[in-house]
Amino acid sequence: MRNLALKFILGICLMFSSKSFSQTAETFDQIGRFLNDATWYADKYITPATDGAVYQASSGWMSSPKKRKVFTTTLGVYGNFFKVPTSDRTFTIQNSDFSFFTIQNSNGDAVPTATVPTALGPDTQYYLVGAIDGNPIRMAAPNGVDQEIVSYPYLQGSLALWKGFEIVAKYSTKVKLKKGDFQVYGFGLKHNLSQYSKYLQRKKIHLAALALYSKENISFDFVDTQTSYGNLGINRISSDINTFQFQIGASKEWKKFELMANIISNRSDFKYKFTGERGQIEDVIPVQYILNEKLKDIYKTKYNCIGEISGRYQISKIFVQSSLAFGKFVNSNLSIQYEF
Template identity: 50%
Template sequence: MLLFGSCLLGNKAASQSLETILDVNNFLNDALWYADTFITPATDAAVYQASSVWVTTPQKKKLWDFGINVHFNSFFVPNGNRDFNIKNSDFSFFEIQGGDNVNVPTALGDDKQVYLVGYINDGQNDNEVRIKTPEGIDMGSVVYPYLQASLGLWYGTEIIGKYSYKVELKRGHYQVYGGGIKHNLSQYFPKLEAQNLALSAFAGYSNEEISFGFLSADTEQYEALGLNEITGLVDTFQFQLNGAKRWGKFEAMAGLITNVSDIRYEVGGQDGTPFFIVPVKDYVNDRLSEIYKTRTNVIGELSGRYQFGHFFLQGAVALGKFVNTNVSLQYEL
């Protein structure tokens, strides 16, 4: 670890002390801990947002049947995921200005900020590094639109794709895209189809990207640390079973979703010209691999769909650790 820290030192290295190296390493440790605690609730929520309404109906589509949908997704931020407590004992470099412990927002929280202060000794002086804790999105719910399309293939198989443009949030953005395959199962059970019952299985992949403002410091010694933004990059593999019952033009559907998500993080921002030769963000990004994680979620989904001509109106709710709702207008040829 000391060798790692020494690589950060600039052309003042000859005059810089062992204390400098320790200060730099302690700073990086604190940045890593804060990054994990701040953004993890948001990446967990991103998985729920990407999971909804891949399957609009388990019914079998005919060959080359095509559908295109406009979805409006609403994710409700639970109170328990909006803030967390920090104490001076959590840090090896920083101290909370004016107190020993305080609640601060996660990326899903409000815009409350406090100052964190630390000092890096350059061999001669203690140089203050003073930052504000990052703000959350300060939104009770996150609403974003996306497009989804489907195409019927052979043997009751259907390919599905979804895409959202980069949706701007308060102090952040969110984007998702992906694709998958649905296969109708009830075609093998004629008695089910005779009762207007349908079953299907689905497997898919989605990529979610969610970014927020993070740490910045403007001081005489450190013009910028390059940690102004933190991004969660999520790769989700999803598997689900769906069943539905039709009554005329109305269809009710229930689904059981299981997904596995690999979550990575990176920081970015303007590179300053502080007393490090190499931007701090490069070393933080290297060390962020220490907090990469894999999440497994089991989610229940309920929905209802009504047909009028070639159009369908559908509402759905996904339930699990979080609550996510979805409303869509669908057109099928």
């Protein structure tokens, strides 16, 4: 149904366009195939980065499962470090993947296959070429952040309430990456479970559950392509990710040192959108709008199960903590916290 509506919009735009378009079924078919290929490529390009963003946002939430005194406040400065797996830095394309484009190398020679970067990958020099109504379109394959470790700082705080409940909040400013940016914020509610067991309290073993919501915004440069119709207006692609998470944490204290383990389960809803400046081709065809409608076909929901281990050391009212989350990816945190 959505594709029929988009074809209707496209037809109206071409019919009343002041630009030179031959009104043929072939022209409609070429534009449709271009939109399909661009959507497919966008999915392959950004998905590894959005999957990694969930891991970056999921770890480090529970500084300790301990029950704190009412109104005890903890504030911390965190550094997050995400290891980009080699397998997620590139993907392979071949001409059979496309119905509109064919692949060229940097010399302009046609090639059957190419290894190109994801949003997390290195630089490359490949091109996707095609033509609409006899007018050529040549797009450089978008490059990635080209970093083996992606890091960003954020703030996190918590406030202890009655009966073992605790509010937790996390916030990062928009962090500039090479060819992109990233931001995460969210809040959660923790409840101490070991308070119901005198045995666990005597042994200084702490147990807690945490439910939270976080939002991750991530965007990357895509393609800035000039055509005979003007710029395509798809030079930036963004993803909004809504994550709902539940985790159980347990820890054991030895004087000033606390060792903790977490089991994390979350669900993330991914939405995508081209957010670059309006292209000149929009005077002819609303490419950005149509592509954003087509991107709804690749909206997805994913589930993760993540393990996390953490160590926390107390120096008066200051705590130094490091954590390592692992599963499909590996993500680490290092923080300094102050409790008052």
